[in-house]
Structures are given as C-alpha cells and as structure tokens.
Amino acid sequence: MSNKDKINVGILAFHGDIEEHEEAIASLGFSSIRLKYLEDLDNLTHLILPGGESTTISKFLDKTGIGKAIQKRAKEKTLQIYGTCAGAILLAKEVETQYPVSNLGLIDAKISRNAYGSQIHSFETELNFKPTKQNFEAIFIRAPKIISHSDKIDVLCEHQEEAMILEQDNVLISTFHPELIRPAIIHEYFLSK
Ligand code: GLN
Secondary structure, three states: OOHHHHOOEEEEOOOOOHHHHHHHHHOOOOOEEEEOOHHHHOOOOEEEEOOOOHHHHHHHHHHHOHHHHHHHHHHHOOOEEEEEOHHHHHHEEEEEOOOOOOOOOOEEEEEEOOOOOOHHHOEEEEEEEOOOOEEEEEEEOOOOEEEEEOOOOEEEEEEOOEEEEEEEOOEEEEOOOHHHOOOOHHHHHHHOO
C-alpha cells in the first residue's frame, strides 16, 4: 500500500477558498473530499481549514458539531489539521477580534484578525520555508497576524521577526494562502505528516 492510499484529505467546505486547496492537493497527486457533514470527519487523516471569513466559518462549525468533533480528534492526535488564514484564526487559543469568533483553541498562539488593514492592504512577500529551505512568494489577503505564541511551538517560517507558520504537534497554521503557491510546498509538507 502506498502512502497515498493511507491518506484521506478533507477540506472544510462551508465557505472560503475550497477549490484552490483542492487544486493544490491535486497538483501533488492526491485527491480530497469536501467536508460538510459531521459523519465524513471520521474517515479523514488530514483536514484543511481554508481562508475566508472566520466569523462565518465558526458559525457553521458550531451549528454542525464539526468544531467539537475536530477538537476531539485533535486531542486524540488522530487527525492532522492545517488552518490557513481564517483557518489559522479558528485554530488559535486566543483571538483579537472586533466580532466574536468561536475559535477551537488548538494551538498555543494569540492571533489578531485583519491586522494589516483592509482588503487594499493585502500584499505579497518572499518567505523561506525552514523545513525544506525553499523560498516562495506568500500572498496575504486581509491577513491575521500572530502576535504571540508559546515558546514550545515550532516557527516554520518568519518575516521581520513575525511568525508566519507555526506547528504544534498535529496542528499547523499559516497566516497567508499556501494554496496559491506552486509547487505546493506547504501542502506537501502537511501531507507528509
Ligand atoms: N479577514 C479574514 C478573517 O478574519 C481572514 C482573511 C482570509 O482568510 N483571507 O476571518
């Protein structure tokens, strides 16, 4: 059995850039499913929480019970989870926000929503991914900022002393949009976990 047969990737599919994540995963030769119903979470080994609006996604997580189920699987360490942009906000322990977000609290970090400003303050910058030492162009869209984190967490990418990717056991977050990068190096790393 190849590694690919053991991996079942899901993308939380209530709202956000679902298709772009599907394409990034497909570019690596994997397939994925769209997670909308609680029962589909059971089969997954890997789950991506996409970018979008964290307030909207959090309402669906509450309503469907998927939020609680993700917390359970995360604690059992039976699921690898990657939160990108809004997804990163949802995974943080603490969120600085104007509107309430029911975050899942799965990574010891404090994150501030829309910390660089509004849509017109979206930007691109070159970063280096420490695990593979590869440079890539990162796109930040109304991005959040990691304002503090436990020193027990691995920083996989930083820029001007700000952490841009954090990893704590089975939970990975990035404040930018990795689904827009080719080759899809961050997805590749995530799927190898
Ligand atoms: N600003 C969004 C939020 O706070 C995140 C933006 C994104 O995911 N690109 O939820």
